[in-house]
Amino acid sequence: MKTQNQKAWFFVLPVLVLVAFNALIPMMTVVNYSVQETFGNNQFFWQGLDWFEQLMRSDRFHAALGRQFLFTGIILAIEIPLGIVIALSMPRSGFWVPVCLVTMALPMLIPWNVVGAMWNIFTLPDIGLLGYFLNHVLGVHYNMTQDPVAAWVTVIVMDVWHWTSLVVLLCYAGLVSIPDAYYQAAKIDGASNWSVFRYIQLPKMKQVLTIAILLRFMDSFNIYTEPFVLTGGGPGNSTTLLSIDLVKIALGQFDLGPAAAMSLIYFAITLLVSWLFYTLMTKDDTK
Amino acid sequence: MLGWMAWTWPTALVFVGIFAAMGILTLIEIRRPGGAERTGILGLVTTRGDRLFMTLLGTVYIFLAWLGIFGEPLWTPLGLSLAWGVFCFWKV
Numbered sequence: 001m002k003t004q005n006q007k008a009w010f011f012v013l014p015v016l017v018l019v020a021f022n023a024l025i026p027m028m029t030v031v032n033y034s035v036q037e038t039f040g041n042n043q044f045f046w047q048g049l050d051w052f053e054q055l056m057r058s059d060r061f062h063a064a065l066g067r068q069f070l071f072t073g074i075i076l077a078i079e080i081p082l083g084i085v086i087a088l089s090m091p092r093s094g095f096w097v098p099v100c101l102v103t104m105a106l107p108m109l110i111p112w113n114v115v116g117a118m119w120n121i122f123t124l125p126d127i128g129l130l131g132y133f134l135n136h137v138l139g140v141h142y143n144m145t146q147d148p149v150a151a152w153v154t155v156i157v158m159d160v161w162h163w164t165s166l167v168v169l170l171c172y173a174g175l176v177s178i179p180d181a182y183y184q185a186a187k188i189d190g191a192s193n194w195s196v197f198r199y200i201q202l203p204k205m206k207q208v209l210t211i212a213i214l215l216r217f218m219d220s221f222n223i224y225t226e227p228f229v230l231t232g233g234g235p236g237n238s239t240t241l242l243s244i245d246l247v248k249i250a251l252g253q254f255d256l257g258p259a260a261a262m263s264l265i266y267f268a269i270t271l272l273v274s275w276l277f278y279t280l281m282t283k284d285d286t287k
Numbered sequence: 288m289l290g291w292m293a294w295t296w297p298t299a300l301v302f303v304g305i306f307a308a309m310g311i312l313t314l315i316e317i318r319r320p321g322g323a324e325r326t327g328i329l330g331l332v333t334t335r336g337d338r339l340f341m342t343l344l345g346t347v348y349i350f351l352a353w354l355g356i357f358g359e360p361l362w363t364p365l366g367l368s369l370a371w372g373v374f375c376f377w378k379v
Binding site for chain 1: 292
């Protein structure tokens with residue numbers, strides 16, 4: 001005997017079709033490419049798992065992967081604490097709330113390639129505002145087109161400028177949802193600011209923080225446009241992150257097979273880290 | 288029509304396998320709803336679908352690691368993956 005109404009499946013169907021065409025079918029094609037070699041003209045030659053084997057042993061791939069993890073690690077270590085601190089210091093009511101919120105949202109409204117171009121001009125040593133100031137006023141030698149450290153610092157600062165707002169807005173949403181009763185109870189108990197943060201605000205922000213970290217991880221791990229426009233992966237290969245290297249292989253060298261294999265490994269890493277993180281963060285909730 | 292997708296028999300079989308596994312899980316779910324949720328020895332609450340996901344993802348890493356360290360032939364990682372799958376469905 002059927003006790004449930006199954007009509008909901010028809011409402012889900014359009015999304016399923018959409019996902020099939022924009023994700024599943026392209027993904028299957030990438031899997032097919034990853035075991036073959038092509039020289040164009042839609043002709044393919046069986047290659048087996050050779051591309052995967054070569055990639056797993058390639059120094060170039062290991063280096064790009066290392067740089068990618070370093071980049072993601074650094075920006076998470078900066079953006080998450082910074083986002084929490086800014087969210088905590090924002091006003092909860094009054095005139096300044098919309099001002100703060102709009103100001104915070106502004107960097108996120110700017111298209112990614114425009115952010116890259118903006119920072120590129122901003123940091124030019126002779127005409128850029130920051131570059132000129134550092135070189136000619138403070139006397140610091142700073143040229144991100146020649147110095148790998150300067151290039152890294154610039155890419156990281158740019159990402160922090162662009163995306164900390166996301167963490168701030170999510171944390172702020174978590175903070176304003178805490179009822180006043182919690183703060184009043186804490187005040188009566190004579191709790192310190194730290195205790196309020198540790199036992200009231202942080203646990204209440206846990207879920208939005210999980211989402212914020214997941215989003216920032218996935219976005220920064222897959223980042224392409226901003227560093228590509230800013231440094232082009234240079235100087236040398238110093239800021240060639242995984243996606244920049246992938247595009248070089250796929251479109252620069254037209255090695256579709258190795259590029260497909262690389263993107264599958266890339267996908268597997270993103271999937272594993274996101275799954276591990278989400279599972280560990282929500283482990284206690286489902287018990 | 289599917290020429291542009293560059294299908295090969297081995298990759299087609301992989302997808303048939305994955306979709307068949309999902310189909311079987313759906314049938315089991317219809318027969319016995321609830322996903323057989325339990326807390327396994329890793330301390331995680333998993334359903335049948337989670338266990339399939341862990342099996343497949345683990346298999347990817349076992350094969351990649353083997354290819355990187357030892358290369359072909361791949362009979363050993365196949366055995367390891369099957370063992371991992373059994374472990375996932377049995378204990379996790």
